[in-house]
Amino acid sequence: xxxxxxxxxxxxxxxxxxxxxxxxxxxxxxxxxxxxxxxxxxxxxxxxxxxxxxxxxxxxxxxxxxxxxxxxxxxxxxxxxxxxxxxxxxxxxxxxxxxxxxxxxxxx
Numbered sequence: 887x888x889x890x891x892x893x894x895x896x897x898x899x900x901x902x903x904x905x906x907x908x909x910x911x912x913x914x915x916x917x918x919x920x921x922x923x924x925x926x927x928x929x930x931x932x933x934x935x936x937x938x939x940x941x942x943x944x945x946x947x948x949x950x951x952x953x954x955x956x957x958x959x960x961x962x963x964x965x966x967x968x969x970x971x972x973x974x975x976x977x978x979x980x981x982x983x984x985x986x987x988x989x990x991x992x993x994x
Contacts, residue, residue, distance in 0.1 A: 900961065901964065901965060904958070907957040908954050908958055908961075911951070911953045911954035912931065914950035914952075917942050919947050922943040922947060923940060925943065930992050931967075937943050944988060945988040945992060948988060949982075952982035953979060955978040956978055956982070958979055959975055962974070
C-alpha cells in the first residue's frame with residue numbers, strides 16, 4: 887500500500903503533459919520489446935525468418951526509450967528539479983545515439 891501511495895504522490899507532483907508523454911513512450915517501448923522477444927524466440931526454431939523486422943523493432947524500442955527519457959529531461963528543465971539531471975541527460979544522449987546508429991544500420 888505504501889508503494890501505491892508513493893506512485894500516486896509522485897503523479898500528483900509531476901506535470902501532466904510530460905507524464906502523459908513518458909507513459910506513451912514507455913508503453914511503446916514495452917510493445918516493441920515484447921514483439922522483439924516473440925519474433926526472436928520464434929526465429930530460434932526456424933532458420934527461414936529474416937532479421938529485418940527484428941532490426942526495425944529494435945530501432946523503434948530504442949527510439950521510444952530515448953524519447954521517454956527526453957520528456958523527463960525536458961520536464962526537469964521546465965520545473966527546475968535537477969536531481970540526477972546530468973546522469974539522465976548523458977543516458978538520453980547515449981540511447982538516442984544508439985538509435986541513430988541503428989537507423990543508419992537499417993538504411994545501409
